[in-house]
Amino acid sequence: MKRKYENKAQQGSVLIVVLVMLVVITLIGTWAIRGSITSLNIATNTQAQALLMQNSDSVFFTLENKTSDPLNFAKMRIGDGMLAYVLRPENKGKELVFCMRGDSTDNFEGSRLASVIYWQGATIKNSDLGKNGYCQINRANDFISGRKAVMTQVTVRASGNDRDWEHMYEGDDKESSKSTGIQKVSITATSILPNLSTSSNADVNTCLSNYTSFIDQVIENTTVTDCLTNKNIPYSTQEMEYTLRSVKNS
Known part of the structure; x- marks a missing residue:
């Protein structure tokens, strides 16, 4: 009888050991799954940031290629060209807004494709040129490609020139210089x-059409x-500042 009792005790201890091993294996499996999910999230975030940066970079690459052609550059500075609009004195403080549409042959064709946004006191004004220029998530052609993944919006505004001597040619003095200055x-x-994102379409559209990309120093607005x-x-x-210089023959 004593020997039989010992056998039963040994069988019970085996069960406990098995249960402990199952718990340990479960914990290890849970940690492995969590680690895999974390690694996947990191990889996804890295890929997303790379994709976003590539699309933003392509804007400047396209624009710089376009302005390298003297004829295209001249067209952008006259009439309804995007540079002509923002450089007019009456449009100081206003941003011209374009949505980079994948099906458009030239997103920088002119201000007629854009909207304008600016602050009037503490009130945002965003409909002077209509609202077609803003990217809207509910419009399929506002995405860069047919995959409907990335959306890119571009703003253009005149920059101030706080360096009084920057426009001078070598050998000029401020009084005799015939330069008309620089424009930025x-x-x-x-x-x-x-x-x-878990945000609604309305929230995304509001962010893109109800705020400027810069901070107005008077009202310190949300961007x-x-x-x-x-x-x-x-x-x-990404933001770039460009200096526009007129080319003169010596």
Whole structure:
């Protein structure tokens, strides 16, 4: 009887050991799954940021190629060209807004394809040229490609020139210089991945059409990127300042 009792005790201890091993295996499996999910999220975030930056970079690459042609550059500075609009004195403080549409042959064709946005006191004004220029998530052709993944919006505005002598030619003095000075523009490209966000279409559209890309020093407003951040919408924003110089023969 004693020996039989010992056998039963040994069988019970085996069961406990098996249960402990199952718990350990379960914990190891859970940690492995969590680690895999974390690695996947990191990889997805890295890929998303690379995709966003590539699309923003392509804006400046396209624009610089376009302006390298003297004829195209001249067209952009006259009539309804995008540079002509923002450089007019009456449009100071206004941003011209373009949506980079994948099916468009030339997204920088002119201000007729754009909208304009600016602050009037503490009130945003965004409909002077209509609202077709803003990217809208409910419009399929507002995405860069047919995959409907990335959307890129571009703003153009005149920049101030706080360097009084920058426009001078070598050998000139300020009084005798015949230079008309320099003109600068700031161009901001904002790319977003709306499908990786839980925000509604209305929230995304509001961020893109109700805020400027710059901070007005008087009202210290919320910007497009501030809005995107608050709504947890993945984005990449890049800004470049370009100096426009007239070419003169000596």
